Amino acid sequence: MSRKGRVSRSTKESDVLVEIDLDGTGQIDVETGVPFYDHMLSQLGKHGAFDLKIKTKGDVAVDEHHTIEDTALALGTAFKEALGDKAGIRRYGDATLPLDEVLVRAAVDLSGRPYLVHQETEMAPMIGTYDTSLTKHIWESFVSKAEITLHIKVLEGRNAHHVVEAQFKAVARALRDAVAFDAKSVGIPSTKGVL
Helix, strand or coil, X not given: CCCEEEEEEECCCEEEEEEEECCCCCCEEEECCCHHHHHHHHHHHHHXXXXXXXXXXXXXXXXXXXXXXXXXXXXXXXHHHHHCCCCCEXXXXXXXXXXXXXXXXXXXECCCCCEEEEECCCCCCEECCEECCHHHHHHHHHHHHHCCEEEEEEEECCCHHHHHHHHHHHHHHHHHHHHCECCCCCCCCCCCCCC
């Protein structure tokens, strides 16, 4: 069974192509025009063990917001497509991840219900050209299209780069566990029979 998703999304603000293979090995090819975002998306693919190809051309001369948001929306859509009917998966995943002075907890339920709880420490407003206030918006956008429940809590942390990077790594590990097949699970992991 192939668990791959491919989404092409074009607006007046951006052109986005996302391809994801949930059963990959962490092969990454990411180019959004926002270097720090590329670095974060690469963490998601590598630590989630997803093959991930993302190509975005956006109006970064105006602002990076549209590029970042539209990429996250397309990624969420591709992730949902790759999941298919979710038969045989673990459904839940969580990770507590350290990165130097930072500690982040992420928990996910591939529930079919989009919901985000996001708490992070105060940090510098910019990492290079990346606006750190967009991190929560990335997760909001991803969750809305992936139709998953995601909790992220930064327990400790000061350095903005570390705080954001640890979130992506923790979410990656939680998703990796949630999409894994469970030998004890038969069919859809829900008493409703659908997710």
